[in-house]
Amino acid sequence: MLNLERLRTLDALARHGSVSGAAAGLHVTTSAVSQQLTKLEREIGQQLIAKNGRGVRLTDAGVLLAEHAARILSQVEFAQSDLEAHRGQVVGELRIGAFPTAARGLFPAAFTALRTAHPGLALRSQELEPADGVRAVVRGDLDVAVVLDWYNKPLPMPEGLAKASLLDDRADVVLPAGHRLADRAELALEELADEDWICWPEGAFCQDWLVYTLRSKSVEPRIAHQAEEHATQLAMVGAGLGVCVTPRLGRGQVPSGVxxxxxxxxxxxxxxxxxRTDADRRPSIRAAVDALRVAGESATA
Known part of the structure; x- marks a missing residue:
C-alpha cells in the first residue's frame, strides 16, 4: 500500500524541482524530505531520484509515480471537500495569501469576522504578489489567494482554478501639493507625460500595467523611483520627487504635502x-470568500 504522506513528498519535489523547495512547501526539513523519499523508494523497490549536479532529478519511475501522486492527491482533495460539505461545518486549517494592500485592507476585518463566526477554523496567512499567489494555489501551498488584474491587463490564470470577484478597486493619481495640476478636479494620465514617476519595482505586475497603460496613450514613462509599499510611494510624492498612481484599497492615511x-x-x-476547483465544495473556502467580499465592501465604501 502506497503511503499518502510519502506520495505528497514526491509530489512536492516534482512541483518545486528541488529537495529544499519541497521542504519549504511542506514546512518540514530537507532531512525529512530525503527520509520520506528513501522510504518510498524502499516501499516500491525502484529508484525515484538521481543526482543532478548539486541537486536531484526524478528518474523515469519517479516521473511516472509523481504523475499518479498528483492525481491521487487531487482525489483526496475532492474527498476532503465532499466530507466538509457533507458535514457543513467551517473547521480545520485554511491558508490564505494576498498581495500587500489586500492583506492590509481586507485581512483584519475578514479574519476577525471568520474567527467570531467560526471558532473551529484556524487561519494562516502570508503576503504574496498576484502571480506568486496563483502559483502557490496551483502547487497546493495555499488554499486561497487574493489576486488582482487591471481593467486593461488581465492576470494569466491556469486551468484548474475557480475564482470569485471581491471588489473593484479604483485608482487615483497623487501629486505634490504644490504641483501645477494639484488643484484640478480630475486628470487624464496623458497630462502627466513629462513627470517623473514613482511606481512599483521592475517586474511587478502593477509596474507592467502602468508602463503598458501609459504607452497605450503614447506616453513613455520616466520612472525615477521604485518602491513596493504604497506608503513609501506617497511619502516620496510628498517630498516632491514625482507623481504616482495609487489604488484606494489599503491606502491608509494620506500624508500631508500631497x-x-x-x-x-x-x-x-x-x-x-x-x-483549486477540486476544493470547490469546502465550506471554509466559501466562508472565507464571503468574509473577504464583505470586508472589501467596507474598505471601499
Missing amino acids: RVVPLRQKIARHVYAVW
Whole structure:
C-alpha cells in the first residue's frame, strides 16, 4: 500500500524541482524530505531520484509515480471537500495569501469576522504578489489567494482554478501639493507625460500595467523611483520627487504635502479570490470568500 504522506513528498519535489523547495512547501526539513523519499523508494523497490549536479532529478519511475501522486492527491482533495460539505461545518486549517494592500485592507476585518463566526477554523496567512499567489494555489501551498488584474491587463490564470470577484478597486493619481495640476478636479494620465514617476519595482505586475497603460496613450514613462509599499510611494510624492498612481484599497492615511486627484477615465483593478476547483465544495473556502467580499465592501465604501 502506497503511503499518502510519502506520495505528497514526491509530489512536492516534482512541483518545486528541488529537495529544499519541497521542504519549504511542506514546512518540514530537507532531512525529512530525503527520509520520506528513501522510504518510498524502499516501499516500491525502484529508484525515484538521481543526482543532478548539486541537486536531484526524478528518474523515469519517479516521473511516472509523481504523475499518479498528483492525481491521487487531487482525489483526496475532492474527498476532503465532499466530507466538509457533507458535514457543513467551517473547521480545520485554511491558508490564505494576498498581495500587500489586500492583506492590509481586507485581512483584519475578514479574519476577525471568520474567527467570531467560526471558532473551529484556524487561519494562516502570508503576503504574496498576484502571480506568486496563483502559483502557490496551483502547487497546493495555499488554499486561497487574493489576486488582482487591471481593467486593461488581465492576470494569466491556469486551468484548474475557480475564482470569485471581491471588489473593484479604483485608482487615483497623487501629486505634490504644490504641483501645477494639484488643484484640478480630475486628470487624464496623458497630462502627466513629462513627470517623473514613482511606481512599483521592475517586474511587478502593477509596474507592467502602468508602463503598458501609459504607452497605450503614447506616453513613455520616466520612472525615477521604485518602491513596493504604497506608503513609501506617497511619502516620496510628498517630498516632491514625482507623481504616482495609487489604488484606494489599503491606502491608509494620506500624508500631508500631497494631493489625491481622481482620474478622468475610471481606472480600476479587479480584486478576486482564487482556489483549486477540486476544493470547490469546502465550506471554509466559501466562508472565507464571503468574509473577504464583505470586508472589501467596507474598505471601499
